[in-house]
Amino acid sequence: xxxxxxxxxxxxxxxxxxxxxxxxxxxxxxxxxxxxxxxxxxxxxxxxxxxxxxxxxxxxxxxxxxxxxxxxxxxxxxxxxxxxxxxxxxxxxxxxxxxxxxxxxxxxxxxxxxxxxxxxxxxxxxxxxxxxxxxxxxxxxxxxxxxxxxxxxxxxxxxxxxxxxxxxxxxxxxxxxxxxxxxxxxxxxxxxxxxxxxxxxxxxxxxx
Numbered sequence: 001x002x003x004x005x006x007x008x009x010x011x012x013x014x015x016x017x018x019x020x021x022x023x024x025x026x027x028x029x030x031x032x033x034x035x036x037x038x039x040x041x042x043x044x045x046x047x048x049x050x051x052x053x054x055x056x057x058x059x060x061x062x063x064x065x066x067x068x069x070x071x072x073x074x075x076x077x078x079x080x081x082x083x084x085x086x087x088x089x090x091x092x093x094x095x096x097x098x099x100x101x102x103x104x105x106x107x108x109x110x111x112x113x114x115x116x117x118x119x120x121x122x123x124x125x126x127x128x129x130x131x132x133x134x135x136x137x138x139x140x141x142x143x144x145x146x147x148x149x150x151x152x153x154x155x156x157x158x159x160x161x162x163x164x165x166x167x168x169x170x171x172x173x174x175x176x177x178x179x180x181x182x183x184x185x186x187x188x189x190x191x192x193x194x195x196x197x198x199x200x201x202x203x204x205x206x207x208x
Contacts, residue, residue: 001197002132003190004108004165005183007175013135014106016175016184018054020191021104021133028052029096030104030134034066045074048086051104073111073149080149087112090121097125102194105134109142109161113154126164131194133187136162136172 005013014032021028028051036045047070072086097103103125112118126132142158165172171190175183 001129001193002126002165002168002170003187004105004132004134004136004170004172005175005187006136006138006172008138009141011175011177012180013175016180016187017104017106017133017135018051020184020187021051021102022055024191024195026191026195027099027101028104029093029100029102030106030132031093032104032106033110036066036071045071047071051106082111082149084111084115087115087118090115090117093118094121094124097128097130100130102191103130103132103134105132107135107137109137109158111149113157113161119154119157123161126161131190131197132170133190133194136165138174 005017007013018032030051032049032051032054034047034049034054035043036047037043047066049066049070070086071083073080073082075081105122105125108122112122137158142155162172171186173183173186
């Protein structure tokens with residue numbers, strides 16, 4: 001049971017998810033990708049943040065408080081370098097996921113596909129009974145990353161994940177400026193199902 005959104009950069013996919021999680025007060029685990037910009041708005045780097053430390057929008061994060069060890073991609077638009085050690089947290093990620101109502105995975109299908117242990121941890125969570133929600137890197141964004149990141153990018157794994165999502169009972173939805181209302185409704189419905197599922201599980205355990 002999962003729902004992922006893909007679409008152009010900056011269209012508001014992650015913020016939409018965070019706002020609904022905040023509104024429903026769901027106990028979330030997982031990660032979001034945060035863009036670090038300069039005063040002119042140019043992207044300097046990307047950092048991996050624990051979703052539990054993020055409010056209802058990634059735009060409200062105090063980027064001056066993000067430590068260097070959380071930055072996994074930095075450099076200019078034309079050439080970025082990656083630090084894959086940021087993704088060496090698979091054990092903690094799995095532990096946190098098992099305690100959550102829903103697991104958030106933002107910008108899945110990117111350079112983290114290169115990290116074997118993290119990739120397998122992601123797959124384990126996706127194949128579990130824990131509901132997952134997040135964003136998936138579109139093929140267009142993936143191709144741009146391939147051209148401008150200094151390490152090889154594992155496209156085969158990204159495509160395997162994409163195919164697996166489309167073959168299961170999950171949803172991979174393309175978000176555009178024209179269909180945002182429809183996408184938001186589907187997201188709301190999905191997260192409401194997560195909330196009801198968790199309530200039913202709690203009541204069942206309580207009766208025991």
